[in-house]
Amino acid sequence: MPFPAIERVIKIIDLEASRGHDDRAVMGGLAQMVPSWEAEARQQHVPEATILSVKSSLEGYGDLPSEDRRSRLEALRTDLTGLPEGSAPAAPAAPSPEAPIPTEGQAEAVPKTAADGGTAPKSAGSPPRRTPTQPPPALDAPLTSIPGIGPKSAKTLSRLDLETLGDLLWFLPRRYVDYSELKTINRLWYGEEVTVLGTIDEIQVRTTRGGRMKIVEAVVSDGSGSLRVTWFNQPWIAQQLRPGEAVALSGRVDQYLGRLTMNAPEWEPLDRQQLHTSRIVPIYSLTAGVTARWMRRVMNSVVRRLAPQLPDPLPPDVLQRNDLVPVAEAIEQVHFPDSWEKLRRGQDRLAFEEMLLLQLGVMRQKREWAALKAAAYTVDETWIERFRRGLPYALTAAQNHALEDLRHDLAAGRPMNRLLQGDVGSGKTVVAAAAAGIVVAGGGQVAILAPTSILAEQHHRTLRDLLGAAGDLRPEGIRLLLGATPESEKVEIRQGLGDGSIPIVVGTHALLEEPVQFQRLALAVIDEQHRFGVEQRAALRAKGDNPHLLVMTATPIPRSLALTVFGDLDLTVLDEMPPGRQPIETRVLLPVERSRAYRFVESQIEAEHQAFFIYPLVEESEKVAARAAVEEQSRLQKEVFPGLAVGLLHGRMSGDEKETVMDAFRRGETQILVSTSVVEVGVDVPNATVMLIEGANRFGLAQLHQFRGRVGRGEHPSYCLLIPDADNETENERLRAMESTGDGFKLAEMDLEQRGPGEFLGSRQSGFADLQMARLTDVRLIERARREASRLLDADPGLELPEHAALRRTLQAFTLTEKGDIS
Secondary structure, eight states, X not given: OOOHHHHHHHHHHHHHHHTTSOSXXXXXXXXXXXXXXXXXXXXXXXXXHHXXXXXXXXXXXXXXXXXXXHHHHHHHHHHHHSSOTTOOOOOOOOOOTTSOOOOTXXXXXXXXXXXXXSSOOOOTTSOOOOOOSSOOGGGGSBGGGSTTOOHHHHHHHXXXXXXXXXXXXXXXXXXXXXXXXXXXXXXXXXXXXXXXXXXXXXXXXXXXXXXXXXXXXXXXXXXXXXXXXXXXXXXXXXXXXXXXXXXXXXXXXXXXXXXXXXXXXXXXXXXXXXXXXXXXXXXXXXXXXXXXXXXXXXXXXXXXXXXXXXXXXXXXXXXXXXXXXXXXXXXXXXXXXXXXXXXXXXXXXXXXXXXXXXXHHHHHHHHHHHTSOOOOOOOOHHHHHHHHHTSSSXXXXXXXXXXXXXXXXXXXXXXXXXXXXXXXXXXXXXXXXXXXXXXXXXXXXXXXXXXXXXXXXXXXXXXXXXXXXXXXXXXXXXXXXXXXXXXXXXXXXXXXXXXXXXXXXXXSGGGGSTTOOOSSEEEEEEESGGGSOHHHHHHHHTTSSSOEEEEEESSOOOHHHHHTTTTTSEEEEEOOXXXXXXXXXXXXXXXXXXXXXXXXXXXXHHTTOEEXXXXXXXXXXXXXXXXXHHHHHHHIIIIIOTTSXXXXXXXXXOHHHHHHHHHHHHTTSOSEEEEOGGGXXXXXXXXXXXXEEETGGGSOHHHHHHHHTTSXXXXXXXXXXXXXXXXXXXXXXXHTHHHHOOOHHHHHXXXXXXXXXXXXXXXXXXXXXXXXXXXXXXXHHHHHXXXXXXXXXXXXXXXXXXXXXXXXXXXXXXXXXXXXXXO
């Protein structure tokens, strides 16, 4: 027993029971001990809820009939220990998952303590929990297996993606309200969120004029004062709360005509386990037809019954090394926390488990990939020097380092699995071209997959220039395959890939079609890899025998994502820009300054430069209040720049239409190009010096940074103008980060913090965005989990030891993709 004052009360209760409840266990009666006991309890820092529970039970005890005395002391002893009078501690029976959910008018049949806010006690004398070895079968039971949930309620809960009891167990609260602070009525202050314990003095229902609303009004007192309480359109409350009944009220203290009141507080009788009051109360996501109180009762019923039956996937040594609580305790505390500290420890435990599973998945994937065999491709230094001489510029130190990484991977005899990350204009395509040339020199074939026809066409031109200049390939050896490619040409390309006469093909999703087969696909290059799904990348790799894989991105990957989501890939970063790239001056303009931006664009065009105008939508939408490219191109051409040629580019155009528009812009026939985000990647027009982005608040910082990289590619000073939809100070403050830095990594870190991982993941692995507790920005947690995952896999690569059985099962459920499909 943690408090001597509590032990003293329990001894007196047991003595009083042995005397037949004659109120003689204490001289002068039990009520006489309250003042001295209260002072002792406060010195020992006994929780306020416990002190009030003891006081309310003992005060007036001598005035009760004998049977009522016995009931009151039994309830108090149960509150304090979870055990009735005279009983010895015993291991609790495993509760049945089929037990009914208590209804609003029923008392919860589970021991509680006033000190812990209503959860079953874990006293020092209780035996340790037995750790189950198998998950309870009830986890897969449908919600209708719970008495009180019929087909209609189950259908309603399915809107929250809740189908089974296991779904409920892992349906974690989205936030919490702290009603654990108890106060007497005379100490209340306006605006506080508190809990009051008192007695119903009077309660009535009155109907407003017109009869449209029924108002329940009650007066509650606690000996220090009284409080008026009001509920709206809940007349049934007056049937459940009777005068003289003890009640707990939790809510915000309001004021009316100078008197303190509570409007629509949470409430519970004091003889019931407190779920809605007197504690840290969980708040769950709801849907129409589901109330917060009903959801808490359902969750409490499921958590109490199933959490203790969960096998812990983390072995005891992992728990001990990382100072983690068992999974059952973590689940209980996250749903119904006893304190903020216990909630934090529960959340930390679940976050660590999620991150460990993620690390085990990507690290095991990496090890399995490294164990495969692949053809080795090497070239001598003469080939490398000839390639360098054929380039129009010298490689940067970062490009040379990247080239050495790729040469090492291609020669290793196992599949390369590398992510080449570099800012817009850092020269990734040149490095990829070198890798392609090395593979072709060794007799292999190369497929380069791009997300848009514009980017694929640019890669096709670049590869022809670079590899043609090196003297290795004729132009007809590098082909372009798009959805818009004429069928006769597609047939010719497929035949050449199948017989090996075409060594390199660049294309879009058309490369993934079933008829496209290779004689010897040795290298798959995927550009802007976040634009492709898991299945699409797997489909391309399946066209070869363990081909080498190079994925590229211009989106800077924050360190935390590099260690987790992309942890199965080796990483090379191009952190150096080629000489001659111009710094880009960036400004955030308010919508009222739009005409000023137009005048600036005119001045740049008068200097014989060009400009991009980016819009978030293709066409105007009734649902989205944002400017759209089609309508704005027409307005700009007619009203703002009538003497200039204003082009239009968006994703709904055919490949030929896009190419025609881009060619006109490259040649300078079009001075302004109005576009959607289709120009985010792959558009290279050195004469463009202005990037004006409308609705800039609708884009992430990483995406804005990529737009900005489309200018500053020539020898002239360049500018990026960001115009948000509205003068929103908070949103515009986010955009002003673009003014202060050109560092894509800093912007990517901010994006990850503010907008989550979706900006970077695309459809790479949808499960990574579904982490409930772990944050992909928590580098310290990631590194702890990574060290533990490495230790586990070093000792037991297949997690086949008996002590790892639960971890292996949990990992299989957590991993959403099959072998080879993560990257």
